[in-house]
Amino acid sequence: MAKIELCGVSYVYSSKTPFEKKAVNNIDVAIEEGSITGIIGHTGSGKSTLVQILNGLLEPTSGKVLFNGADMHAKKTKLSDIRFKVGLVFQYPEYQLFEETVESDIAYGPKNMGLDKAEIEKRVHDAAKFCGIEEAILKKSPFELSGGQQRRVAIAGVMAMTPEVLILDEPAAGLDPQGRSDIFGGICEYRRKTGATVIIVSHSMEDIARYCENVLVMSKGEVFDYGSCDKIFERSDELEAIGLDIPQIARLLRRVGEMGVSFDKNIYTVGEAYRSIIPFIKGGGGSAS
Amino acid sequence: MAVLLRDITLGQFFPGNSLLHKTDPRYKIIIAMVYIVSLFLAKGVLSYALVLVFTFAMIIFSGIPLRIVVRGFKALMFIIAFTAILNIFWTKGENLIFEYKFIKIYAEGVTYAVFMILRLLCLLTGSSVLISYTTSPIALTYGIEKLLAPLNLIKVPVHEFSMMMTIALRFIPTLIEETDKIMSAQKARGADFTSGGIIKRAKALIPILIPLFVSAFRRADELAVAMECRCYNGGKGRSKMTKLKTKPLDIIMLLVFSAFTAGIILLNGITLF
Ligand SMILES: Nc1ncnc2c1ncn2[C@@H]1O[C@H](COP(=O)(O)OP(=O)(O)O)[C@@H](O)[C@H]1O
Numbered sequence: 001m002a003k004i005e006l007c008g009v010s011y012v013y014s015s016k017t018p019f020e021k022k023a024v025n026n027i028d029v030a031i032e033e034g035s036i037t038g039i040i041g042h043t044g045s046g047k048s049t050l051v052q053i054l055n056g057l058l059e060p061t062s063g064k065v066l067f068n069g070a071d072m073h074a075k076k077t078k079l080s081d082i083r084f085k086v087g088l089v090f091q092y093p094e095y096q097l098f099e100e101t102v103e104s105d106i107a108y109g110p111k112n113m114g115l116d117k118a119e120i121e122k123r124v125h126d127a128a129k130f131c132g133i134e135e136a137i138l139k140k141s142p143f144e145l146s147g148g149q150q151r152r153v154a155i156a157g158v159m160a161m162t163p164e165v166l167i168l169d170e171p172a173a174g175l176d177p178q179g180r181s182d183i184f185g186g187i188c189e190y191r192r193k194t195g196a197t198v199i200i201v202s203h204s205m206e207d208i209a210r211y212c213e214n215v216l217v218m219s220k221g222e223v224f225d226y227g228s229c230d231k232i233f234e235r236s237d238e239l240e241a242i243g244l245d246i247p248q249i250a251r252l253l254r255r256v257g258e259m260g261v262s263f264d265k266n267i268y269t270v271g272e273a274y275r276s277i278i279p280f281i282k283g284g285g286g287s288a289s
Numbered sequence: 290m291a292v293l294l295r296d297i298t299l300g301q302f303f304p305g306n307s308l309l310h311k312t313d314p315r316y317k318i319i320i321a322m323v324y325i326v327s328l329f330l331a332k333g334v335l336s337y338a339l340v341l342v343f344t345f346a347m348i349i350f351s352g353i354p355l356r357i358v359v360r361g362f363k364a365l366m367f368i369i370a371f372t373a374i375l376n377i378f379w380t381k382g383e384n385l386i387f388e389y390k391f392i393k394i395y396a397e398g399v400t401y402a403v404f405m406i407l408r409l410l411c412l413l414t415g416s417s418v419l420i421s422y423t424t425s426p427i428a429l430t431y432g433i434e435k436l437l438a439p440l441n442l443i444k445v446p447v448h449e450f451s452m453m454m455t456i457a458l459r460f461i462p463t464l465i466e467e468t469d470k471i472m473s474a475q476k477a478r479g480a481d482f483t484s485g486g487i488i489k490r491a492k493a494l495i496p497i498l499i500p501l502f503v504s505a506f507r508r509a510d511e512l513a514v515a516m517e518c519r520c521y522n523g524g525k526g527r528s529k530m531t532k533l534k535t536k537p538l539d540i541i542m543l544l545v546f547s548a549f550t551a552g553i554i555l556l557n558g559i560t561l562f
Pocket residue numbers: 013014021022023041042043044045046047048049050
């Protein structure tokens with residue numbers, strides 16, 4: 001079943017002023033329940049706008065957003081409930097920390113949900129665990145942490161609301177490789193434990209290929225393509241034409257393929273590549289797969 | 290609040306290509322002053338009619354949509370209503386038109402209130418059309434700096450003030466955008482800025498204000514370092530990339546506005562009744 005469905009959704013910023021700007025245009029997308037979807041696209045292609053529409057922060061200028069099959073902006077639905085169920089982590093979320101301690105910052109969301117104290121405490125600790133935040137850090141001020149730690153605290157702040165859909169806008173932007181894999185590891189862990197639907201906006205094809213099942217490619221405010229990783233990465237030439245790239249390892253294997261040694265075409269991560277290259281080398285050449 | 294921030298069109302530049310857009314900022318500041326002084330000179334129906342026609346023509350010439358100008362009035366609604374009421378009830382005159390217990394309204398009071406409202410609206414429209422809507426903030430501060438340059442002689446740091454103003458103006462949109470972002474992010478965590486009593490609402494602002502201040506200080510710090518890295522050390526010996534030069538258009542504008550003032554003085558002398 002589709003968890004969130006967009007039907008002909010468009011959004012215009014500063015409508016009816018000289019600064020009018022069409023950010024997303026006529027989008028039809030259905031996000032399956034329990035799936036993990038990557039959104040990729042050039043800067044300014046409307047990714048951030050799209051995710052804000054997905055959790056009801058922006059009301060589309062035209063078109064409908066269905067959550068669990070019901071119109072999100074219908075009169076009788078309470079938007080605040082939707083926002084608790086569709087958790088959105090903004091780009092650079094560390095700039096939104098404000099509480100005195102890490103613990104109370106993570107508790108801000110659950111508190112707004114009106115939960116009781118024991119439940120809040122439990123959720124804070126669970127969320128901290130997903131994001132790899134140690135107990136000792138919980139009592140510290142968020143402003144004395146490193147950038148990577150702050151980012152994790154901010155993500156934990158949204159996970160603590162245990163949303164059914166977790167959306168993250170470039171969660172790993174500007175982090176070192178260790179920080180990146182920690183964050184993605186935490187997201188996968190959260191998904192495994194709660195069965196949540198996950199949507200990740202990213203610039204990095206590598207990350208998307210590694211962690212996502214489906215890819216939504218945005219270009220100039222429109223959906224360029226939407227489908228499984230295999231299906232999308234097959235169109236590598238067209239992706240390059242809109243300024244995107246397929247994972248480097250896939251490009252490498254394709255080059256090698258052009259030189260006459262063919263590997264499985266659907267390899268996008270270093271791990272998979274390793275598993276198919278090593279037997280080839282051990283086998284002393286010839287044809288792999 | 291996000292909506293509120295957007296509604297303040299006062300001090301918002303609308304890029305365009307009109308004659309007013311092309312006028313030198315120094316001249317625009319001067320003609321704005323001429324315009325305001327003329328407004329206060331106007332007395333009587335005829336001169337007010339001229340003011341209205343002239344102001345309306347100014348809006349048309351600037352190419353700013355009338356809707357935008359009218360939206361700017363909203364911010365001043367309260368002040369306008371307040372002055373109007375004050376004038377209606379407290380002006381004493383000869384022609385009593387309404388009396389109820391201690392409330393007395395005179396015809397003079399009503400006329401005076403109408404003139405007052407017109408004057409305020411024209412003041413707002415004129416100054417925003419002449420200055421904020423058609424002059425980019427950077428051009429405006431440059432114009433002010435040039436006009437105030439003589440004050441340098443008595444050791445007023447004109448350049449520093451104008452630099453401070455430029456920076457402040459430069460960062461207003463950034464801060465508004467940032468406020469918007471932080472508000473959205475806290476809303477995504479269930480923050481509610483629109484319900485509850487005044488104390489609850491004030492408290493709801495904390496999650497916005499703290500991140501906003503933190504980031505404003507961070508930005509200020511980064512900007513200071515970046516300016517030092519490019520060897521900024523105050524106004525002495527600095528030159529500008531684009532120099533302001535008086536064009537025929539500027540002189541014509543000045544003449545048109547002087548004619549407007551003269552017209553008002555003339556019409557003041559003619560009595561209708
Ligand atoms: N608050 C805003 N006001 C006006 N225009 C905006 C705003 N936010 C984004 N835009 C514009 O909408 C387009 C899409 O932006 P965005 O959704 O942020 O793209 P992305 O996240 O893919 O970089 C861009 O052209 C951007 O300039």
